[in-house]
Ligand SMILES: Cc1cc2nc3c(=O)[nH]c(=O)nc-3n(C[C@H](O)[C@H](O)[C@H](O)COP(=O)(O)OP(=O)(O)OC[C@H]3O[C@@H](n4cnc5c(N)ncnc54)[C@H](O)[C@@H]3O)c2cc1C
């Protein structure tokens with residue numbers, strides 16, 4: 001049983017939770033993730049990045065966006081409740097090394113998994129430039145945490161409601177031209193990672209992306225998470241989640257993410273209703 | 287020899303394709319006794335040699351014939367820990383029943399004494415009566431043994447080691463213990479409640495089961511010994527790495543490994559969309575690639591999940607099919623169509639990247655190969671198109687490389703199987719292995735047999751320790 005120790009809502013759709021998981025907290029490294037299942041009998045197993053961990057307290061922190069049934073149900077859980085199953089740490093840790101200048105690009109919820117990596121890159125002695133973007137001001141998360149790490153920080157929004165009005169690829173391109181980065185790390189929606197990789201390609205800047213494919217077991221048993229990287233099939237849960245963005249077949253990956261769309265849309269509709277009811281209840285209590 | 291072979295009462299095909307309940311209902315007591323009376327009680331008992339764990343078959347059958355079902359089960363339990371499971375899923379026709387004198391005299395292995403069905407009956411009978419069979423546990427030795435994986439190999443090893451009085455912890459990656467018995471083999475062939483009961487028995491013996499624990503990631507194997515104080519480790523991690531064909535279109539939407547398809551349906555209960563959050567892939571026309579038990583399970587699951595047409599595409603002929611005869615028969619009754627001597631060439635997609643069709647090439651049988659089986663050779667220009675929206679790849683499993691990758695000094699062969707000697711001892715001190723991770727994808731009873739052997743060796747080693 002993994003008890004929820006803290007819960008905070010970071011934006012309309014994004015939640016941060018600290019959960020009890022002493023074994024995972026002890027072993028985890030930046031870049032790794034867990035699989036969470038809320039209920040043993042009927043719950044879905046979903047992968048979430050370990051955003052932070054406290055081995056002394058025996059806790060890990062996850063940050064998630066409510067996109068479908070399971071994430072909505074998790075958002076409705078409160079401090080003191082438990083997630084029945086948490087498996088991890090999974091995946092290969094990020095390879096952290098001093099390389100010079102590293103541009104870290106986070107899109108939307110991708111800022112959360114980016115945070116521990118940026119932190120480790122900084123600790124390894126790199127010059128860390130952080131670009132974070134979101135659709136609008138409401139969806140910007142963890143700006144202060146990122147500010148604390150970054151040597152240079154750029155915040156942008158698609159609609160210009162906060163920071164610079166731009167897609168993250170714009171400042172990324174400028175840095176590629178001006179700062180001769182040794183490496184880029186891009187985490188966010190697949191389409192954003194795809195275009196980040198396209199942006200850095202002409203400059204020959206090695207670009208690491210963290211893929212968020214659909215998973216079941218997270219141990220290499222089902223092959224549901226497979227992607228094509230450099231013409232070869234890889235399993236994101238054991239070979240990844242990080243890969244060389246210049247080699248990933250993003251178009252195929254995006255199609256595969258839609259494999260269960262019909263069912264998800266049905267569920268999602270129901271979730272929104274549930275969330276609304278929960279909100280109203282909270283309102284009535286106040 | 288005049289007594290007719292007792293048929294297995296089963297759900298009608300037209301009924302069972304709409305439910306997940308067990309197909310074979312099981313013998314009545316009367317049928318079990320009649321079937322048992324067909325046994326000739328051969329002195330040399332050739333059947334016993336066919337059973338990987340050498341159950342004293344004539345003796346248990348004799349007891350069953352006399353209606354002493356409890357005694358009968360006790361005989362089986364001397365050698366096998368999981369009779370209600372093996373009685374259901376053993377490929378009897380190529381094990382115990384293959385050698386049966388009755389089958390040989392009638393020149394038909396399918397008319398041999400139904401050893402498995404009788405075994406299943408006595409186990410079920412005692413279970414239904416609520417007879418508890420908690421094995422005796424010796425006084426505590428204070429020694430600790432870690433078991434990696436809770437499939438048949440791990441379950442068996444855990445029980446035998448616990449009986450010797452050692453503390454046993456079973457580490458399982460999934461949220462539920464049981465291995466392939468819970469995530470792979472469907473409910474309609476092996477009710478999950480039976481597996482749950484076996485696991486429960488282990489718990490009652492004092493075995494500690496830790497789900498959500500992936501050895502290699504949650505904790506390194508070496509740390510279990512060096513830091514956590516385990517005196518021995520048994521690896522029963524199975525062969526969970528799905529093989530793919532490496533053909534064009536394999537990563538299209540709608541191409542799934544049988545492992546994924548079956549796990550979604552069985553372990554995650556996607557067949558019950560009212561309750562389960564995990565979706566299954568919506569299919570109308572399905573091609574299952576392969577001819578083993580796994581392929582039959584996937585095909586029959588697809589039928590139950592509402593597919594209109596399900597094909598098995600297999601490279602050789604029915605004779606070479608590794609699936610159990612009973613499974614092939616059941617699949618046919620349920621409307622699965624077998625396309626034999628056919629091999630997939632590529633998978634075609636539509637503009638949305640979803641499977642639209644499968645191109646298959648026809649084969650004919652050529653000269654025998656090293657294994658003595660006639661090798662299928664492709665017929666030039668015989669390509670044809672199969673209109674399907676789902677392709678389930680079911681051509682076998684390799685070993686999961688995680689433990690090897692995270693454990694220095696653990697030796698494997700070129701297929702990734704852990705190298706172990708007769709006793710299951712690996713290249714590492716105090717580390718044993720058995721089941722599919724050693725044998726490659728094999729059977730429940732072989733995994734169980736290896737678990738027993740390794741447990742005996744571990745018990746001997748720990749007894750010599752001071
Ligand atoms: C390694 C990894 C790390 C991730 N880290 C984070 C994170 O830190 N924060 C975060 O908000 N999200 C993260 N994700 C994505 C997250 O797993 C999905 O948002 C979540 O599974 C959606 O579940 P749902 O039931 O709420 O939505 P659904 O309605 O089921 O699906 C919404 C969308 O999520 C994706 N999805 C659905 N089921 C799964 C599944 N079992 N596994 C993966 N994706 C699925 C699909 O693309 C789908 O279209 C990560 C994914 C991976 C693979």
Ligand SMILES: Cc1cc2nc3c(=O)[nH]c(=O)nc-3n(C[C@H](O)[C@H](O)[C@H](O)COP(=O)(O)OP(=O)(O)OC[C@H]3O[C@@H](n4cnc5c(N)ncnc54)[C@H](O)[C@@H]3O)c2cc1C
Pocket residue numbers: 375376377434435436437438439440457458459460464465466467470471499500501502522523524525526548579580583610686688689720721722723727728729730731733
């Ligand atoms: C669909 C299907 C149908 C089958 N039908 C039959 C049949 O009819 N008859 C028959 O005899 N055989 C059948 N088999 C084969 C049989 O199930 C296997 O041979 C048998 O289960 C192997 O047992 P095992 O204990 O070695 O491994 P498994 O049953 O595979 O169990 C291994 C367990 O270890 C866990 N694990 C793996 N790695 C780790 C780790 N690092 N840390 C912690 N846990 C880990 C896995 O999650 C799994 O639960 C079938 C197999 C499949 C897939």
Ligand code: SF4
Pocket residue numbers: 336337338339340341343366372373376378381382383401402405731
């Ligand atoms: S365990 Fe399997 S092989 Fe042995 S007697 Fe029973 S059914 Fe036959």
Ligand code: SF4
Pocket residue numbers: 324325326327328331332333334343344385386387388389399401
């Ligand atoms: S070989 Fe057949 S007939 Fe002979 S003892 Fe075994 S089960 Fe009975």
Ligand code: FES
Pocket residue numbers: 214215216217218219220221222223224225226235236237238
């Ligand atoms: S999630 Fe099943 S193999 Fe990666």
